[in-house]
Amino acid sequence: MRDVRFVADSRSGGGVGGGKCDLGTGVVSAGVEDLIHLPGPLTEDAVLKCLHARFTAHHLYTNVGPILVSVNSYNDVGNPLTLSSTRGVVLSPKLLRVVQEAVRHQSETGYPQAIILSGTSGSGKTHASMLLLRQLFEVAGGGPETDAFKHLAAAFTVLRSLGSAKTASNSESSRIGHFIEVQVTDGALYRTKIHCYFLDQTRVIRPLPNEKNYHIFYQMLAGLTPEERVKLNLEGYSLHNLSYLKCGDTRQDENEDATRFQAWKTCLGVLGIPFLDVVRVLAAVLLLGNVVFTDSVGGEVSVKGEGELGAVASLLGVTSASLLRGITSRTHNARGKIVKSFCDANMSNMIRDSLAKALYCRTVATIVRRANSLKRLGSTLGTLSSDSNESVHNQAEVASQHASTVGTAGSKSSKSMAALNNAVRHATDGFIGILDMFGFEEPKPSQLEHLCINLCAETMQHFYNTHIFKSSIESCRDEGIHCDVEVDYVDNVPCIDLISSLRTGLLSMLDVECSIRGSAESYITKVKAQHRHNPRLFEPKPLEPRLFGIQHFAGRVVYDATDFLDTNRDVVPDDLVAVFHKQHCNFGFATHLFGSELKALYSAETVPRGVSFRISPTSHSDLLNGDEPVSTLTQDFHTRLDNLLRTLVHARPHFVRCLRANSTETPQRFDRTVVMKQIRSLQVLETVNLMAGGFPHRMRFKAFLSRYRLLAPHGSLRRNEDKAIEDCHMILQCIEAAGGTNLGGLVITWAFGKRHIFLSEGLRQELESLRCETLHRAAVMVQSAWRGAQARRRWPALKRSLVQQQQQQQQTGGSSAANPTTTPSATTATVAATLHHLRAGGLAALAVTGGGGTLGGGGGGRPRPQPIAGTPPPDPTDHHHKCDHKIIQQTCTLFGLDLERPPPVPPSRPYTVTGNTKLGYPQTRVMKMPFPDDGSGDVSLLKGDTVTVIGASPRRGHLVVEHCNHSLHVPFQFLELKPAPPPLSI
Numbered sequence: 001m002r003d004v005r006f007v008a009d010s011r012s013g014g015g016v017g018g019g020k021c022d023l024g025t026g027v028v029s030a031g032v033e034d035l036i037h038l039p040g041p042l043t044e045d046a047v048l049k050c051l052h053a054r055f056t057a058h059h060l061y062t063n064v065g066p067i068l069v070s071v072n073s074y075n076d077v078g079n080p081l082t083l084s085s086t087r088g089v090v091l092s093p094k095l096l097r098v099v100q101e102a103v104r105h106q107s108e109t110g111y112p113q114a115i116i117l118s119g120t121s122g123s124g125k126t127h128a129s130m131l132l133l134r135q136l137f138e139v140a141g142g143g144p145e146t147d148a149f150k151h152l153a154a155a156f157t158v159l160r161s162l163g164s165a166k167t168a169s170n171s172e173s174s175r176i177g178h179f180i181e182v183q184v185t186d187g188a189l190y191r192t193k194i195h196c197y198f199l200d201q202t203r204v205i206r207p208l209p210n211e212k213n214y215h216i217f218y219q220m221l222a223g224l225t226p227e228e229r230v231k232l233n234l235e236g237y238s239l240h241n242l243s244y245l246k247c248g249d250t251r252q253d254e255n256e257d258a259t260r261f262q263a264w265k266t267c268l269g270v271l272g273i274p275f276l277d278v279v280r281v282l283a284a285v286l287l288l289g290n291v292v293f294t295d296s297v298g299g300e301v302s303v304k305g306e307g308e309l310g311a312v313a314s315l316l317g318v319t320s321a322s323l324l325r326g327i328t329s330r331t332h333n334a335r336g337k338i339v340k341s342f343c344d345a346n347m348s349n350m351i352r353d354s355l356a357k358a359l360y361c362r363t364v365a366t367i368v369r370r371a372n373s374l375k376r377l378g379s380t381l382g383t384l385s386s387d388s389n390e391s392v393h394n395q396a397e398v399a400s401q402h403a404s405t406v407g408t409a410g411s412k413s414s415k416s417m418a419a420l421n422n423a424v425r426h427a428t429d430g431f432i433g434i435l436d437m438f439g440f441e442e443p444k445p446s447q448l449e450h451l452c453i454n455l456c457a458e459t460m461q462h463f464y465n466t467h468i469f470k471s472s473i474e475s476c477r478d479e480g481i482h483c484d485v486e487v488d489y490v491d492n493v494p495c496i497d498l499i500s501s502l503r504t505g506l507l508s509m510l511d512v513e514c515s516i517r518g519s520a521e522s523y524i525t526k527v528k529a530q531h532r533h534n535p536r537l538f539e540p541k542p543l544e545p546r547l548f549g550i551q552h553f554a555g556r557v558v559y560d561a562t563d564f565l566d567t568n569r570d571v572v573p574d575d576l577v578a579v580f581h582k583q584h585c586n587f588g589f590a591t592h593l594f595g596s597e598l599k600a601l602y603s604a605e606t607v608p609r610g611v612s613f614r615i616s617p618t619s620h621s622d623l624l625n626g627d628e629p630v631s632t633l634t635q636d637f638h639t640r641l642d643n644l645l646r647t648l649v650h651a652r653p654h655f656v657r658c659l660r661a662n663s664t665e666t667p668q669r670f671d672r673t674v675v676m677k678q679i680r681s682l683q684v685l686e687t688v689n690l691m692a693g694g695f696p697h698r699m700r701f702k703a704f705l706s707r708y709r710l711l712a713p714h715g716s717l718r719r720n721e722d723k724a725i726e727d728c729h730m731i732l733q734c735i736e737a738a739g740g741t742n743l744g745g746l747v748i749t750w751a752f753g754k755r756h757i758f759l760s761e762g763l764r765q766e767l768e769s770l771r772c773e774t775l776h777r778a779a780v781m782v783q784s785a786w787r788g789a790q791a792r793r794r795w796p797a798l799k800r801s802l803v804q805q806q807q808q809q810q811q812t813g814g815s816s817a818a819n820p821t822t823t824p825s826a827t828t829a830t831v832a833a834t835l836h837h838l839r840a841g842g843l844a845a846l847a848v849t850g851g852g853g854t855l856g857g858g859g860g861g862r863p864r865p866q867p868i869a870g871t872p873p874p875d876p877t878d879h880h881h882k883c884d885h886k887i888i889q890q891t892c893t894l895f896g897l898d899l900e901r902p903p904p905v906p907p908s909r910p911y912t913v914t915g916n917t918k919l920g921y922p923q924t925r926v927m928k929m930p931f932p933d934d935g936s937g938d939v940s941l942l943k944g945d946t947v948t949v950i951g952a953s954p955r956r957g958h959l960v961v962e963h964c965n966h967s968l969h970v971p972f973q974f975l976e977l978k979p980a981p982p983p984l985s986i
């Protein structure tokens with residue numbers, strides 16, 4: 001044990017009091033489990049070296065106090081990153097601890113918990129989130145064999161194929177951000193819900209040249225049977241002749257894709273989603289890309305790919321003519337007058353793409369809704385009201401409905417009261433959320449979706465900064481605590497402001513530009529003028545009127561604004577939506593995809609009337625603001641992000657910071673430059689500094705007391721609210737006096753503020769470890785007392801049976817009865833079984849509680865204990881339960897046994913037992929099978945021979961048979977008793 005030295009905290013001056021402990025230093029090695037134990041000066045290089053050493057030793061997870069740093073080793077590239085794919089992966093104890101902490105906090109406080117994964121694209125967030133979710137099921141959900149797990153696993157398999165794609169930085173990149181909400185009550189999981197943030201619509205129609213479209217398209221082409229292909233009009237099509245796929249990377253592992261498609265199909269079935277409905281829509285999207293409109297003489301557009309247009313129409317259950325009309329004609333509302341016009345080729349191609357995007361993202365949204373609507377265990381509480389129809393308000397409604405029935409009649413009222421209690425309880429219960437949002441990325445060229453993704457990454461970084469750095473620095477300042485360690489973190493608020501401030505943020509300016517029907521060039525000119533002094537905005541070289549650059553927390557990104565306005569408008573005209581009304585469309589699923597738009601459209605007489613709807617399903621209940629949708633793509637995303645944050649600020653966060661080991665997805669390669677860049681952007685060193693030397697934790701005095709009062713000697717605390725600070729002091733003094741535990745190289749400091757006690761991470765770990773030890777000791781005491789009481793309660797009956805047994809043995813005679821003290825009749829197994837029983841149930845406890853005396857003195861004519869039925873003999877290899885040597889000695893003394901000279905093996909019994917009767921020898925038995933069964937030997941007994949058994953053989957399990965003047969040792973199972981002759985009837 002290393003010495004622990006507590007010294008008065010000179011550095012924490014300004015507070016009411018303080019303390020500090022310095023522990024010795026160690027060496028940087030793979031064994032450093034927590035970066036706050038790093039010896040020597042804390043530098044980025046030391047952090048990097050430590051992570052590298054651990055990586056080389058295959059330790060991918062490292063703590064920085066309560067924060068977990070995970071390094072993606074790329075050992076699992078090609079993993080579909082579904083919940084099912086985690087089944088074979090060994091779960092790390094560090095991930096387990098994150099989950100256990102979340103569950104513990106949730107069950108102790110009822111407070112919602114959020115496990116927040118952050119890191120750049122490819123850093124392993126989704127991989128870790130799936131492992132965490134599986135771990136959560138192990139801890140609170142009954143494991144992976146439960147229906148809830150299987151259902152969620154199916155949902156993830158379906159959504160992964162639809163929502164992930166190969167990007168330049170990650171071949172399994174999630175293009176859907178997830179917040180997985182797990183409702184937990186009394187430490188048990190009762191409902192899960194997936195909140196999805198889908199953004200990347202442009203990928204459906206135009207993946208970047210070195211990237212791919214969504215996985216499902218490749219899987220579908222590889223996995224459809226020839227019959228299905230015919231049904232879906234996909235015969236003869238491949239990645240190379242489908243426009244929406246051939247513009248991206250066309251390499252494919254067909255076998256892998258086909259396998260994943262089969263799994264996807266099965267999982268759709270598990271969710272109860274009709275396979276054919278979904279693949280009809282997906283096939284229609286693929287074929288739509290091959291319908292191309294060109295301008296022709298006379299002002300009309302001509303169609304290239306009429307075959308595909310017909311195929312799409314039939315897949316969507318509409319006629320070719322109505323689909324063509326929907327795409328190529330527009331209705332306008334000119335001051336109340338409805339005017340029709342034809343679109344040019346450019347506009348028609350855009351509307352075609354809008355339809356493809358709308359079909360795809362609405363299908364994904366429908367599947368998410370479906371997955372969430374199944375298996376509701378208990379209430380229908382949802383936390384994020386923006387993207388969910390089920391909100392806390394709904395819960396309140398449920399509660400009030402129940403409340404209105406209270407007091408009606410008898411059992412009914414008590415039932416509704418129970419339901420009310422249940423509803424209220426669930427409404428106030430927390431959840432455990434796992435947040436796996438988009439990671440920072442810098443593709444070339446970056447589009448509007450990437451700006452939103454990077455805004456999300458900035459927001460998550462800000463959330464981390466606020467929780468870890470800002471709040472601890474500010475609360476120290478507010479309460480007059482001076483902390484020696486200057487934590488110098490980079491605040492990314494200026495970048496968030498640049499993108500999303502209400503008036504002059506890039507997104508607000510984009511909305512304005514959309515509303516005035518401006519252009520990409522005019523937008524960029526305005527942005528550059530407005531933010532010309534903003535150091536976060538830069539002009540990429542060579543100068544290009546549609547390009548601009550942003551210095552993000554994780555790197556510089558150049559954005560191409562060419563499609564910004566169209567992507568942001570995100571509209572589909574009512575001429576096209578109207579095509580899917582059930583009057584014209586015989587494919588119910590397609591009608592369903594535009595359900596709320598059709599309802600809004602057909603609520604007025606004139607259809608179509610020149611209004612536009614959003615391509616993506618919107619969270620707003622009102623779809624229209626005049627002729628335009630109520631929101632744009634970025635507004636909607638921003639609102640959803642705000643709602644997510646609102647949920648997160650009410651939750652206790654648990655951070656997992658993910659780093660990728662290299663940028664080429666090479667297994668087991670640690671690229672120091674790549675990792676160093678991430679260490680910097682995620683501010684790992686700043687976190688280590690704060691955790692190692694600052695006051696990252698603060699607790700209200702009352703909360704501190706209620707958690708750690710058990711560390712003070714019983715009765716020493718005053719338990720008076722006015723004396724709370726003194727009681728806190730008392731607890732800390734007790735720890736000081738106890739000398740602490742070996743935590744290695746930690747600074748243990750505290751300081752008293754006005755309302756809080758401030759703790760270093762070292763002290764928090766010390767307190768937690770002492771608390772854990774104390775609780776463990778107390779649990780052992782309680783168990784000992786209980787087992788002792790149990791053993792004392794059982795002893796009279798046990799004693800009676802022992803006496804009876806001895807009496808029986810005396811009656812049946814035998815050498816053992818003649819001298820029970822020196823030649824005990826109990827077999828070795830009997831003694832062992834009794835020892836085992838007493839050890840498990842009472843002897844140790846009797847010793848602890850002083851109850852051993854009830855066994856009385858040893859030796860003399862002590863009755864031998866009977867083996868306890870069902871008690872297995874002790875396992876000599878079971879070192880955990882190995883009996884204490886002292887206890888063995890005591891027991892041998894009690895039972896008059898000599899350990900050096902074990903009791904002789906008792907002689908064979910002079911009888912066999914059949915049913916409840918003893919049968920002495922000789923016995924007449926019949927051979928059940930020939931003996932010897934291989935035919936060797938002089939004398940053979942044949943099946944059915946009647947033989948005389950004259951006694952038990954000294955060979956175990958054998959009987960001695962007299963046959964033809966020979967004694968044979970025949971195994972027991974070869975013989976059966978000759979059935980007694982039936983009684984004679986008179």
Ligand SMILES: Nc1ncnc2c1ncn2[C@@H]1O[C@H](COP(=O)(O)OP(=O)(O)OP(=O)(O)O)[C@@H](O)[C@H]1O
Nearest residue numbers: 074075076077121122123124125126127173174439
């Ligand atoms: N701990 C790990 N061990 C082995 N392989 C891993 C680990 N974490 C991630 N991987 C692999 O690395 C790749 C990238 O991981 P993942 O998709 O989870 O990253 P991400 O941070 O979620 O990226 P994005 O933000 O683009 O979705 C995947 O192929 C995954 O299988």
